[in-house]
Amino acid sequence: GQQLNQSPQSMFIQxxxxxxxxxxxxSIFNTWLWYKQxxxxxxxxxxxxxxxxxxxxxxxLTAQFxxxxxxxxxxxxxSIPSDVGIYFCGDFGNEKLTFGTGTRLTIIP
Amino acid sequence: xxxxxQSPRHEVTEMGQEVTLRCKPISGHNSLFWxxxxxxxxxxxxxxxxxxxxxxxxxxxxxxxxxxxxxxxxSTLKIQxxxxxxxxxxxxxxxxxxxxxxxxxxxxxxxLTVT
Numbered sequence: 001g002q003q004l005n006q007s008p009q010s011m012f013i014q015x016x017x018x019x020x021x022x023x024x025x026x027s028i029f030n031t032w033l034w035y036k037q038x039x040x041x042x043x044x045x046x047x048x049x050x051x052x053x054x055x056x057x058x059x060x061l062t063a064q065f066x067x068x069x070x071x072x073x074x075x076x077x078x079s080i081p082s083d084v085g086i087y088f089c090g091d092f093g094n095e096k097l098t099f100g101t102g103t104r105l106t107i108i109p
Numbered sequence: 110x111x112x113x114x115q116s117p118r119h120e121v122t123e124m125g126q127e128v129t130l131r132c133k134p135i136s137g138h139n140s141l142f143w144x145x146x147x148x149x150x151x152x153x154x155x156x157x158x159x160x161x162x163x164x165x166x167x168x169x170x171x172x173x174x175x176x177x178x179x180x181x182x183x184s185t186l187k188i189q190x191x192x193x194x195x196x197x198x199x200x201x202x203x204x205x206x207x208x209x210x211x212x213x214x215x216x217x218x219x220x221l222t223v224t
Contacts (some may be wrong), residue, residue: 035215041217042217076187
């Protein structure tokens with residue numbers, strides 16, 4: 001089956017720094033979804049991408065659907081303490097939403 | 110919008126007991142999903158329903174797991190008998206399916222501990 005690989009697995013940054021994470025797949029995607037999970041809560045949708053090459057922003061977040069349709073990145077600019085959490089990419093391969101292993105973001109005071 | 114509502118938030122039970130997890134999807138959403146999250150395996154799809162009908166249950170780990178959706182506003186996931194390896198956070202999610210690949214909206218999960 002398809003595999004979703006997220007990198008890095010974890011990040012330790014200082015407040016105010018920019019963050020970049022990405023997701024790659026062994027298969028071609030038609031949809032990329034980026035979710036964030038806070039401790040003790042369910043994942044919350046950040047950005048949805050539906051077209052190859054699409055670049056979408058949501059406040060300080062920017063995500064792009066790769067031209068090859070096998071990758072996507074998520075950038076966070078000027079990180080703040082509430083950005084802490086786990087970020088998941090997901091896709092609808094075989095019509096089921098499958099998630100990557102996540103990138104855990106920690107902000108150092 | 111109340112969001113997806115799951116109950117209980119926490120469940121602690123002994124091995125061999127029956128466990129029932131409950132979910133109320135967002136009103137108007139016609140697809141419902143059950144996921145399990147563990148450190149080792151991440152988020153795994155167990156089963157999903159479309160218009161109250163189970164579409165794909167290939168992710169259900171064993172016959173001990175069963176899920177029902179008797180109406181558009183309620184679903185249950187049952188484990189009988191429970192085992193320690195079932196300990197995980199179980200999430201319910203719903204989707205409006207108003208377009209192809211509509212994003213899912215998740216509840217806050219039920220943390221299950223089987224001792």
